[in-house]
Amino acid sequence: MYCTEMALHTDKYQINMIYAHWLNGTHLKQTVFEAYFRKLPFGNGYAVFAGLERIVNYISNLQFTEEDLDYLAMQEENYKPEFLDLLRNFRFGGNVYSFEEGALCFPNEPLIRVEGTIMETQLVETALLNFMNFQTLIATKASRIKSVAKDDVLMEFGTRRAQEADAAIWGARATYISGFDATSNLLAGKIFGIPTKGTHAHSWVQIFDSEDEAFDIYARALPDQVSLLVDTFDTLESGVPNAIKTARKLEAMGKRLGSIRIDSGDLAYLSIKARQMLDDAGLPYVKIVASNDLDENTIFNLKAQGARIDSWGVGTQLITAADQPALGGVYKLVEREHNGEMEPTIKISGNPEKVTSPGKKDVLRIVSKESCKCIADYVCFPHEKQARTGGNLRLFDPMHPYIKKTVKDYEAIPMLQPIFERGELVYDLPALEDIKAYHTQQLDMFWPEYLRKLNPEIYKVRLSQEAWELRQRMIEERLSLHEEEGR
Numbered sequence: 001m002y003c004t005e006m007a008l009h010t011d012k013y014q015i016n017m018i019y020a021h022w023l024n025g026t027h028l029k030q031t032v033f034e035a036y037f038r039k040l041p042f043g044n045g046y047a048v049f050a051g052l053e054r055i056v057n058y059i060s061n062l063q064f065t066e067e068d069l070d071y072l073a074m075q076e077e078n079y080k081p082e083f084l085d086l087l088r089n090f091r092f093g094g095n096v097y098s099f100e101e102g103a104l105c106f107p108n109e110p111l112i113r114v115e116g117t118i119m120e121t122q123l124v125e126t127a128l129l130n131f132m133n134f135q136t137l138i139a140t141k142a143s144r145i146k147s148v149a150k151d152d153v154l155m156e157f158g159t160r161r162a163q164e165a166d167a168a169i170w171g172a173r174a175t176y177i178s179g180f181d182a183t184s185n186l187l188a189g190k191i192f193g194i195p196t197k198g199t200h201a202h203s204w205v206q207i208f209d210s211e212d213e214a215f216d217i218y219a220r221a222l223p224d225q226v227s228l229l230v231d232t233f234d235t236l237e238s239g240v241p242n243a244i245k246t247a248r249k250l251e252a253m254g255k256r257l258g259s260i261r262i263d264s265g266d267l268a269y270l271s272i273k274a275r276q277m278l279d280d281a282g283l284p285y286v287k288i289v290a291s292n293d294l295d296e297n298t299i300f301n302l303k304a305q306g307a308r309i310d311s312w313g314v315g316t317q318l319i320t321a322a323d324q325p326a327l328g329g330v331y332k333l334v335e336r337e338h339n340g341e342m343e344p345t346i347k348i349s350g351n352p353e354k355v356t357s358p359g360k361k362d363v364l365r366i367v368s369k370e371s372c373k374c375i376a377d378y379v380c381f382p383h384e385k386q387a388r389t390g391g392n393l394r395l396f397d398p399m400h401p402y403i404k405k406t407v408k409d410y411e412a413i414p415m416l417q418p419i420f421e422r423g424e425l426v427y428d429l430p431a432l433e434d435i436k437a438y439h440t441q442q443l444d445m446f447w448p449e450y451l452r453k454l455n456p457e458i459y460k461v462r463l464s465q466e467a468w469e470l471r472q473r474m475i476e477e478r479l480s481l482h483e484e485e486g487r
Ligand SMILES: Nc1ncnc2c1ncn2[C@@H]1O[C@H](COP(=O)(O)OP(=O)(O)OP(=O)(O)O)[C@@H](O)[C@H]1O
Pocket: 263, 264, 265, 266, 267, 268, 269, 291, 292, 293, 294, 298, 301, 302, 305
């Protein structure tokens, strides 16, 4: 999973651009790129940033192997041997700033900023977006599920339905960051230290001549608190009564049945009935696990119906982010070196949402000192002092200039942390438990209206006046240049 040979995990056009720059003598010019997304997934009010650990690992090990170079030498582009020598000696020597994993994040703010030569910044784009987009998407989906499951136990069961192994493993980690309690995937458990849990499959029951024999043998073989799957034949007529029989035998042995799992049928009705049967049998401690294509909406509905479910096994819908299978994070050039100086650059689009914000930017999270809740994210240039020194801060919505607000008495928290400086890793990757705790602290800093699952309030992300004016000026300059060229 920590595959270290990932230099070719990039789109061919990156290598071709670097090649053309090299032939042109421009591959060492300095650049600044920013990674961000434009639209929140699932109609959620926030996203949960994830992917940094893998990005750090990728950049730290970024090196072309001899096999990589042999493979590149075979390409139809016929790269010159001197270019392959350049790649052979390549090491990332740039700067990376990033949100920390577990942070809440929002559209149109830089989540990662990469500064370096064209060769460095262009080479890492594809992998960086690949890791950030997938892990952030799954962490966000998991956070929605956590918001409805609340203190119930959440188990990630998605591996068999995931888009291959990497998605299963890193996806499991992303769900743990956002509040899942365990995964069924042992490799994810081993690599990341995530607690692992499991029940048993229908095949376990089918293999025996009777369900009660299957339950007894399983419960005897495994330690205390085993979980039995009760829906192979008939949940209420056979599964639950047989599980009760096994539970009684376990009690006689000084052990306890941990839970039953229901995986089909009407989960509200069956769980209510099963709870009653377990309680009537003097087994109030036996918990009920549910699974079967669950997501935040089914869990929310089941709870509204009074389902007596203590623990949720969630697979397909979560690990594939089935209702929105991709986060559209992009990586855009915001500054370039020109005549030895760094200057801002813009990408214009017919779609106003796609016009980029020129210039390298920081993100400050503006937090009220009175309520300790977040007010807005403020995107400004590194040299802008106003927000950093706590001066009165004017937040305005450029699309609706009448919407403005001045904030006082706030703290401005820088969200982009230094990760690499001149190629050196300067960031201590936090332990996964600390990332999980940081995510909970982040949630506590937002009013519930931004966190609700349906039609949340839109959290403000505001460009500073200076950043906004530069953007407007560059749009106008571009348009008049375009008009002149058209003449
Ligand atoms: N009371 C309920 N309210 C809302 N949704 C439910 C309820 N009970 C179960 N569901 C959900 O409805 C869907 C049922 O799907 P499906 O019809 O395939 O399951 P099933 O009847 O158990 O069949 P199978 O045995 O093939 O799994 C699942 O997503 C399940 O989580």
